[in-house]
Amino acid sequence: xxxxxxxAKFGKRIQRCPSCYxxxxxxxxxxxxxxxxxxxxxxxxxxxxxxxxxxAIDLSQLPSLKDDDA
Ligand SMILES: [Zn+2]
Numbered sequence: 804x805x806x807x808x809x810x811a812k813f814g815k816r817i818q819r820c821p822s823c824y825x826x827x828x829x830x831x832x833x834x835x836x837x838x839x840x841x842x843x844x845x846x847x848x849x850x851x852x853x854x855x856x857x858x859a860i861d862l863s864q865l866p867s868l869k870d871d872d873a
Contacts, residue, residue: 815828818832
């Protein structure tokens, strides 16, 4: 699986925003320093959008993405 495929797969994960409790795709969310994902309505300026952090981290090292590879 190449990196772009991993990014696409990772981006389609559903996460619940811990602030407003609405579920979003991770690709539409922002990553906070504590590892939580926030939606566009609850993010702050210190958080990183998926487009940024998904390129900064090594997705191939995420075990949860490998598991359901089949
Ligand atoms: Zn929210």
